[in-house]
Amino acid sequence: MRGYEPKILCVAQQKGGVCKTTSVLSLSAAWAMEGKKVLMLDTDPQANLTRNILDYEKVKKDISLLYRGEADIKKLITKTPYDNLYIIPTRTKLNRVENLERTLSTFNTLRKNIPLIAKRYRYIVIDTPPSLGLFTISALLAATHVLVPVQPTFFCQEGLGDLNETIRDARESNPNLKSVRYFITLYDRRTIISQDLAAVLRQQLGDKVFKTVIHKNIAVEESQYAQKTIFDYAPKSRGANDFKALAKEVEEWLENA
Ligand SMILES: Nc1ncnc2c1ncn2[C@@H]1O[C@H](COP(=O)(O)OP(=O)(O)OP(=O)(O)O)[C@@H](O)[C@H]1O
Ligand SMILES: [Mg+2]
Numbered sequence: 302m303r304g305y306e307p308k309i310l311c312v313a314q315q316k317g318g319v320c321k322t323t324s325v326l327s328l329s330a331a332w333a334m335e336g337k338k339v340l341m342l343d344t345d346p347q348a349n350l351t352r353n354i355l356d357y358e359k360v361k362k363d364i365s366l367l368y369r370g371e372a373d374i375k376k377l378i379t380k381t382p383y384d385n386l387y388i389i390p391t392r393t394k395l396n397r398v399e400n401l402e403r404t405l406s407t408f409n410t411l412r413k414n415i416p417l418i419a420k421r422y423r424y425i426v427i428d429t430p431p432s433l434g435l436f437t438i439s440a441l442l443a444a445t446h447v448l449v450p451v452q453p454t455f456f457c458q459e460g461l462g463d464l465n466e467t468i469r470d471a472r473e474s475n476p477n478l479k480s481v482r483y484f485i486t487l488y489d490r491r492t493i494i495s496q497d498l499a500a501v502l503r504q505q506l507g508d509k510v511f512k513t514v515i516h517k518n519i520a521v522e523e524s525q526y527a528q529k530t531i532f533d534y535a536p537k538s539r540g541a542n543d544f545k546a547l548a549k550e551v552e553e554w555l556e557n558a
Pocket of ligand 1: 523
């Protein structure tokens with residue numbers, strides 16, 4: 302029998318606005334709906350994930366306390382309005398950690414702390430900022446799997462090389478980082494460029510790209526303003542169906558890679 306293996310998924314891409322936060326929330330919500338306990342970590346000082354699911358003004362304890370070594374990780378876990386779905390939230394003051402405290406122990410914060418609580422959750426999913434700085438690196442040092450959203454735009458390949466290099470560096474210190482996969486997002490069926498670029502990506506990255514494509518769907522954006530998951534806001538929408546399909550594929554990968 303295989304021993305216990307934590308599944309720690311880091312969603313990363315230094316390009317902004319490519320659906321990192323949306324996929325962290327939607328994938329986690331899909332698994333939670335199936336009765337699996339999921340913990341999300343918001344390591345982006347923009348705090349978008351936190352705002353999407355909690356009342357930001359009421360967030361008192363946030364992940365910056367962990368990075369500063371001032372709180373026990375167990376005390377930071379916060380219930381969301383959804384069953385089985387938990388979050389370690391952030392506030393924008395997390396910016397100050399990045400500015401002041403770039404020591405080795407800050408980079409290793411998640412790697413050191415997540416194992417203390419990992420057994421309680423089937424999946425741990427980390428949202429990262431649009432950069433390859435402290436927080437993305439600290440997530441990569443803790444992760445077992447990395448998921449990269451790619452938007453099929455003219456410049457989408459730019460930066461993937463830097464990201465891969467950062468992942469390679471992280472692997473040197475984190476032997477638990479097993480596997481990297483990509484998915485195509487914000488896909489617009491009506492444009493030829495979306496179709497062409499998606500085909501190019503599949504050609505270059507091969508079976509590292511998941512079959513499911515996340516289409517542009519206004520319900521996804523609206524669900525954010527409503528502070529609901531896509532499954533709660535518009536369960537029959539294209540967005541809900543896309544994310545359900547992606548959750549299935551990603552889960553298979555997490556369980557087997
Ligand atoms: N499938 C979709 N269809 C339409 N809009 C979407 C979709 N997915 C995400 N969006 C919207 O695109 C914007 C960016 O998404 P999101 O915040 O998830 O990206 P991000 O990569 O986390 O951004 P950042 O790099 O700033 O953290 C948001 O306004 C979101 O509502
Ligand atoms: Mg984000």
